[in-house]
Amino acid sequence: MSITTLALIILIPVLVWRIYSRLKSQMTRQRSIMSRHYTGLLVFGALVLVPAASLLDRPYGLIALAVGAVMGVLLGRYGLRRTRFEDTDEGYYFTPDRRLGVLVGMVLVARIIYLGIEIYMNQGSNLPNPRLTDSPVTMYCLGLTGAYFAAYSFGLMRWRRQKRQEIGTM
Template sequence: MAIPAHPSLFVSLGIAALVVWRLYSRIRRMVGRQKLSNVRPWITICLFTWLMGVLSLASLAHADHLAAIAGGIALGIGLGIYGHRLTKFEQTPEGLFYTPSAHLGIALSLLFVGRIVYRLVQFYLAPGPQVWTPSQFSSSSLTLLIFGILAAYYVTYAIGLLRWRHGLRPGNAAPVAGPENT
């Protein structure tokens, strides 16, 4: 006799599959050659700047939370500048391409995945039913620190990509090195 599966099991498996797919695509984007999009850097800058602002405002009542997100933002900016210096840039007849540092991309991806796994373990090992509200996201200093690092890295890196594109000479189809490769 077959045991009927609970509907929440299917929902959980669906969400898990979605999370794994998004993590895979994010990691792939952070370590491989990418075509420079006209829109993606602007979306990244606007969205993550807005999210950092919202979380900073939500953290104003707690000095340790505000310090965590501010510290994460400072570290993320430094990593974004460093990552941009490690990036290989190409201008080809097919378009503009860049290859981010694989080591930095993997490290940031592992930081993100590690925090997600930690929160899931925390959620599933907790006694009794758990209900987490959105406000609990900003109640963890470690989560705010990691979010600040990642968001500021993405924004700084996107600004670097836009600056690189702006500094290109039209019609030059030869590979162009970034400022660190000259």
């Protein structure tokens, strides 16, 4: 066993733990800022749409991405129902469902780490390195995560717009 393999065996759990800790810290009470919601919708929407454009000639990958996106939107709607919304004197706040957000985020992280390990294992062999869009499983994970956070951002935008309309009718 080489030193780089041992380093990977030690560093991967540390990497997973750090990403998990970061995601968990992001799933706390947050101030609702419209520009963040717009950015989330655009970035995570692009996370689904950009690979879809390159998958037009690979139907299995495109179907997996679409199924993942549908599941992500459904989970996003479910996550919004489990979110606690607050309208305070200091502003608008929301607290997302920590478990669901971390779970969806870690699905994609786990798949990317798997791809990294596969690329590492292919070193020195004549096997081609996998690309992100090669596997339907990866496309499912990408669609699920991207659509979940895009739908969640869209739901937060709708909530804020609804609050703005309530203030206008008072």
